[in-house]
Structure formats: C-alpha cells, structure tokens
Amino acid sequence: MIVTIVYIQIKEPYIPDFIDATLFNHRHSVEEYGNLRFDFLQDADDPTKFVLYEAYESPRAAADHKLTAHYKTWCKLVDPWMAVPRKGVKYEVVAPLSPDKW
Amino acid sequence: MIVTIVYIQIKEPYIPDFIDATLFNHRHSVEEYGNLRFDFLQDADDPTKFVLYEAYESPRAAADHKLTAHYKTWCKLVDPWMAVPRKGVKYEVVAPLSPDKW
Numbered sequence: 418m419i420v421t422i423v424y425i426q427i428k429e430p431y432i433p434d435f436i437d438a439t440l441f442n443h444r445h446s447v448e449e450y451g452n453l454r455f456d457f458l459q460d461a462d463d464p465t466k467f468v469l470y471e472a473y474e475s476p477r478a479a480a481d482h483k484l485t486a487h488y489k490t491w492c493k494l495v496d497p498w499m500a501v502p503r504k505g506v507k508y509e510v511v512a513p514l515s516p517d518k519w
Numbered sequence: 520m521i522v523t524i525v526y527i528q529i530k531e532p533y534i535p536d537f538i539d540a541t542l543f544n545h546r547h548s549v550e551e552y553g554n555l556r557f558d559f560l561q562d563a564d565d566p567t568k569f570v571l572y573e574a575y576e577s578p579r580a581a582a583d584h585k586l587t588a589h590y591k592t593w594c595k596l597v598d599p600w601m602a603v604p605r606k607g608v609k610y611e612v613v614a615p616l617s618p619d620k621w
Contacts, residue, residue: 420560422524422570436613443614458522458610468524468610470572508560508570511538512545 418453418510418519419479423469423503431498432464438494439467445487446471451478453519465500472510472519520555520612520621521581525571525605533600534566540596541569547589548573553580555621567602574612574621 427435439457446455453472460466473479482488496503513519529537541559548557555574562568575581584590598605615621 419563420558420572440614447615456522456612457614459613461521461609461611467613470522507563509563510558511561511569512542512559513549 418514418516419473419476420508420510421469421471421473421479421505422508423471423505425467425469425495425503426500427465427467427495427498428500429465435467435495435498438491439469442487442491445485446482449478449482449485451475451481453516474516520616520618521575521578522610522612523571523573523575523581523607524610525573525607527569527571527597527605528602529567529569529597529600530602531567537569537597537600540593541571544589544593547587548584551580551584551587553577553583555618576618 425435436459443455443457446452451474453474454470455472456468456470458468458470460468471479471482473482527537538561545557545559548554553576555576556572557574558570558572560570560572562570573581573584575584
C-alpha cells in the first residue's frame, strides 16, 4: 500500500471551479482498479488550501492513476488556478495493514 | 466530519519506540466512538517523519480523543522523542461525504 498526500493552494476566485473539477476527479479516481481512498479535504482555517489523500494498493496502481483521462483532464483544468505548484508527498503505511480496513 | 493531519518528526534513535507506542495508540483510537479512521504513515523518503490521519464523525468526537487514557499515555511517552513539536492541521471533508465511505 502507498499513500500520497497532495498539498494544493488555489487562487481565491477559482475555489468553486477547483472544487467542481476535483469532485469530478474524485468520482472517477475511487473507481480505479487498486484505489483504496481518494479523500478531498479543505483546510478548516484557510479555504484556499486543499489536500488530496490518495491511497493505492501498490506503487504501480498509484502510478497508473497519472495515466487516466480524468487525471489528465484535471491537471489541465486546475493547474492554472494554483497559487503555488502542488506538492505530493509519498508515505508508507504503518497501520492499518489489513486491506479490509481501507 | 473532521480530519486532523498530525505531522511528527522523531529523533532517529527513538523511531522503533515511537512506532510501538503509536501502534498502541492506533489500536485504541480506532475503537473510540466517533472515530472513522486513524491511519499511521511513515514518509517514504525520510523515515524520521510520520503522519497521523485522524478522521472523526464530529469536532466533539475529535476533541474527546484527547481525553482518552491512550492519548494521554501516548503524549507522555512520545513527546520527548520528537525532533520538533508535532503539528496538527484541521480539515473539512469535501468528499466523500457519505458516512459509509469512511
């Protein structure tokens, strides 16, 4: 299992557009083979900041996400709305290790 | 629903002790009323860095976590092992909103 946490900051006028585009990406990403979670979060203290919490069964499944049409469409749409470049940090899972907990 | 992402950096010699203490905290936290997730992750590029991904049904349930014996024991054990003070960031959930997806 592998988790990528993606940190995103959006220029304020584009927040509603970003949310719509990312809900589209979320809906399709959770249907990918090997996806375990794709949580979409907004910072409680700064509404311009967002997090994607992307859990996949394997590094291969995580890499395959970037080949999907919905990911490519999302990048093309949202990248111009970002206040700073988005940043992904990769994590190994310590717990829970049981696949049925994901 | 509310998610808190806790960022932790541990002094290197204490990494095994920190993992054991946090597995104990994890096992008890996932049994709390109102807990949805309590994922324990290790940075893939820097093994001194960890993340706790704590999802609760309500801000009240998240606050109640800090009153539990296992949380208090964990703090007392692990705080001296931290390279820098731990930092928690609170997030609202944009998706998924359906409780059965948590």
